Amino acid sequence: MKTGEIALFEKKGLFFKADVYDSQHQENQEETNLLSKIDFSEGFDFPVNLNMEVVDVEGNTGYITGAYKDAGNVREFPYRIKVWLLIEEEPVPLKDRP
Amino acid sequence: MFRKIEKRQITALGGDKQEEYQSLLLKRKLLAVEIEIHAKGQYETFAQKLPFNATKVVGIVVCSTVSDMSEPTVFGRCYFGTGPGKQSSESFIKSLDSELILSERTVIRIQPNEKEHHKDDEDEDDDDHDHDDWTYYAQPKRLGNPVIKMGGKAVESRNPATTSILDDATGIREDYYIWKSQEDNHSEIEIEIIQQVLQP
Numbered sequence: 001m002k003t004g005e006i007a008l009f010e011k012k013g014l015f016f017k018a019d020v021y022d023s024q025h026q027e028n029q030e031e032t033n034l035l036s037k038i039d040f041s042e043g044f045d046f047p048v049n050l051n052m053e054v055v056d057v058e059g060n061t062g063y064i065t066g067a068y069k070d071a072g073n074v075r076e077f078p079y080r081i082k083v084w085l086l087i088e089e090e091p092v093p094l095k096d097r098p
Numbered sequence: 099m100f101r102k103i104e105k106r107q108i109t110a111l112g113g114d115k116q117e118e119y120q121s122l123l124l125k126r127k128l129l130a131v132e133i134e135i136h137a138k139g140q141y142e143t144f145a146q147k148l149p150f151n152a153t154k155v156v157g158i159v160v161c162s163t164v165s166d167m168s169e170p171t172v173f174g175r176c177y178f179g180t181g182p183g184k185q186s187s188e189s190f191i192k193s194l195d196s197e198l199i200l201s202e203r204t205v206i207r208i209q210p211n212e213k214e215h216h217k218d219d220e221d222e223d224d225d226d227h228d229h230d231d232w233t234y235y236a237q238p239k240r241l242g243n244p245v246i247k248m249g250g251k252a253v254e255s256r257n258p259a260t261t262s263i264l265d266d267a268t269g270i271r272e273d274y275y276i277w278k279s280q281e282d283n284h285s286e287i288e289i290e291i292i293q294q295v296l297q298p
Contacts (some may be wrong), residue, residue: 053159067141078135088154
């Protein structure tokens with residue numbers, strides 16, 4: 001069920017827009033994966049069911065703002081929208097290994 | 099925090115075409131923003147401050163959780179526990195543990211001799227057992243006869259006793275069916291109740 005639409009903005013304007021669907025079960029799975037199954041040895045590989053949208057937005061803009069509009073399909077309120085932002089920090093140079 | 103070491107090309111020398119690389123430790127982390135929607139058609143805005151050392155936003159996941167925030171449907175309150183034989187008074191049933199019936203299947207665990215019961219109730223006890231080893235389960239009569247399994251075995255659930263019970267939490271008084279185990283129990287027992295009729 002589509003619950004609404006979301007749009008995310010950075011300083012230069014809109015960079016992400018999507019329909020949002022009820023994903024209760026999926027979210028629980030995602031949170032479990034995010035919090036308990038992080039395997040540093042696999043680098044940035046995320047579990048397949050994360051459905052992460054890849055973006056490439058400057059992170060030194062201070063804020064990411066967003067807007068969500070309910071689509072009118074939900075009968076029971078309140079409900080919750082959670083947005084995860086994957087942030088990349090300043091790279092740290094390492095000494096070359098032999 | 100997600101970490102990764104990546105080699106990036108930093109120079110390319112023209113003469114002998116030798117390339118140089120630098121190893122960089124890349125770090126990524128997740129930030130979560132959460133909003134609540136309370137009404138049809140609601141328009142909600144939000145802002146997330148980025149960390150001072152953030153250089154990029156590289157991924158987005160959006161989740162919507164509708165059903166787990168809504169109030170669950172309550173079909174009634176059930177009472178369960180152990181006590182002496184032939185108990186069916188309202189005061190005895192209300193002295194037992196209780197739980198809301200929220201779905202077709204309810205699983206409860208009962209410890210024998212957990213509670214002291216009213217003396218008045220014990221006076222009504224029959225002669226065969228005066229110890230607290232019988233297992234009781236009571237639920238609203240309007241839900242009919244459920245399938246009751248005690249310790250994995252289905253028990254006879256026809257012809258239960260009936261008592262009017264006031265639910266102190268809701269102020270609603272209604273008739274309850276009361277079932278008692280056919281054998282006395284001396285150890286913890288798991289009871290599974292599967293409703294045949296579900297109506298709030």
